Amino acid sequence: MRSCDVLIVGGGPAGSSAAWKLKAAGVDVLVLDRERFPRVKLCAGWVTPEVVQELQIDLATYPHRLLTFPRLRMQFGRVRVPVRCVQHSIRRFEFDAWLLQRSGAPVEQHNVRHINPAAGGGYLIDDEYHCRYLIGAGGTRCPVYRELFRDLNPRASERQIVTLEHEIEYDWRDADCHLWFFENGLPGYSWYVPKEHGWLNVGVGALAERMKRRGQDIRAHWAHLATKLNGTLAPGARYEPTGYSYYLRGRVEVVRRDDAFITGDAAGLATRDLGEGIGPAVRSGLRAAQTILDGTPYRLGDASGLSVGSIARSMLARRARAARPAARPTGTNGGVAAHGLRDRDQ
Numbered sequence: 001m002r003s004c005d006v007l008i009v010g011g012g013p014a015g016s017s018a019a020w021k022l023k024a025a026g027v028d029v030l031v032l033d034r035e036r037f038p039r040v041k042l043c044a045g046w047v048t049p050e051v052v053q054e055l056q057i058d059l060a061t062y063p064h065r066l067l068t069f070p071r072l073r074m075q076f077g078r079v080r081v082p083v084r085c086v087q088h089s090i091r092r093f094e095f096d097a098w099l100l101q102r103s104g105a106p107v108e109q110h111n112v113r114h115i116n117p118a119a120g121g122g123y124l125i126d127d128e129y130h131c132r133y134l135i136g137a138g139g140t141r142c143p144v145y146r147e148l149f150r151d152l153n154p155r156a157s158e159r160q161i162v163t164l165e166h167e168i169e170y171d172w173r174d175a176d177c178h179l180w181f182f183e184n185g186l187p188g189y190s191w192y193v194p195k196e197h198g199w200l201n202v203g204v205g206a207l208a209e210r211m212k213r214r215g216q217d218i219r220a221h222w223a224h225l226a227t228k229l230n231g232t233l234a235p236g237a238r239y240e241p242t243g244y245s246y247y248l249r250g251r252v253e254v255v256r257r258d259d260a261f262i263t264g265d266a267a268g269l270a271t272r273d274l275g276e277g278i279g280p281a282v283r284s285g286l287r288a289a290q291t292i293l294d295g296t297p298y299r300l301g302d303a304s305g306l307s308v309g310s311i312a313r314s315m316l317a318r319r320a321r322a323a324r325p326a327a328r329p330t331g332t333n334g335g336v337a338a339h340g341l342r343d344r345d346q
């Protein structure tokens with residue numbers, strides 16, 4: 001039986017962030033992941049400046065592909081909204097493996113199936129591992145969520161997003177990030193996210209239940225996107241999209257049960273409308289670690305993060321300030337500074 005103080009199930013951004021903080025404090029921590037890293041993770045790989053800051057990543061020395069895209073181009077029907085921004089794209093294949101290695105925590109490849117309270121305290125995992133604290137960072141299908149939290153914290157089906165995406169090597173010409181909302185009645189958006197040195201991620205994501213109610217199939221939306229890109233931004237690109245689903249944040253009732261925690265997608269924390277999940281995963285991982293270190297209550301904080309709402313609010317606030325230069329700043333439009341987004345119509 002392998003014993004440790006803290007066992008983390010899942011080595012994605014939530015798990016590696018928790019491991020990084022705990023390991024830095026000298027805690028005996030072990031990460032289990034069913035995959036060997038580097039592993040493929042379906043994700044557009046859009047990373048906000050807050051994530052970079054919270055994880056103390058030095059962009060100049062980050063050893064893999066990282067693109068800071070100069071502009072975000074959103075389109076709502078015929079309305080185009082270009083936004084100057086400081087946002088980044090990475091390849092999850094590289095980013096996750098680098099974060100996990102940087103954490104310094106030992107990692108074992110193990111597919112976690114069963115979790116039980118141990119007789120003398122703590123948790124038994126598959127009768128092979130024992131730990132005092134357990135962090136569930138296993139993504140949407142996290143076994144810690146399934147075994148210890150699902151009954152207390154059922155996931156709301158109306159918050160489930162389904163996606164289809166493909167990341168390909170492609171010599172793109174347009175370094176802007178493009179998002180198309182609600183095209184052909186899609187209850188979501190599709191994207192074009194360029195990566196450094198000729199990689200490109202394209203995809204479609206939408207609320208599963210609404211699509212079902214409208215009798216829609218995400219594959220039809222994918223076909224529409226591929227045709228559009230072929231005629232515009234990515235001629236000749238060939239795709240083999242893969243699907244995945246995760247949950248937007250709703251009311252998250254219980255995220256700690258005794259000495260077990262759930263973080264990131266295991267708790268269903270992605271931001272509403274843009275589905276940013278890396279930031280909430282990192283933040284919840286760091287907070288779970290902090291709770292273990294000093295007893296700070298494990299709270300997820302508000303549901304802030306990257307969203308169309310935060311972008312729109314920051315643009316409106318900026319315009320209002322420009323129209324009334326003498327007005328006293330409200331200091332409440334955290335989205336502008338927090339997300340590094342600056343609007344500029346062009």
Ligand SMILES: Cc1cc2nc3c(=O)[nH]c(=O)nc-3n(C[C@H](O)[C@H](O)[C@H](O)COP(=O)(O)OP(=O)(O)OC[C@H]3O[C@@H](n4cnc5c(N)ncnc54)[C@H](O)[C@@H]3O)c2cc1C
Pocket residue numbers: 009010011012013014015032033034035041042043044045046047110111112113137138139140141142143163164165203205244245246263264265266270275276277278279281
């Ligand atoms: C198509 C798509 C595009 C997205 N684009 C973005 C984006 O651009 N920006 C953004 O911020 N968010 C995006 N997201 C959301 C983001 O990918 C997730 O929110 C984020 O990865 C959550 O991190 P996590 O650490 O909680 O889980 P994950 O990254 O899913 O990591 C979970 C880990 O747990 C492991 N695991 C699972 N089950 C077990 C088990 N039984 N035993 C052991 N290990 C296990 C897995 O192998 C995995 O390594 C996107 C999601 C999708 C599907």
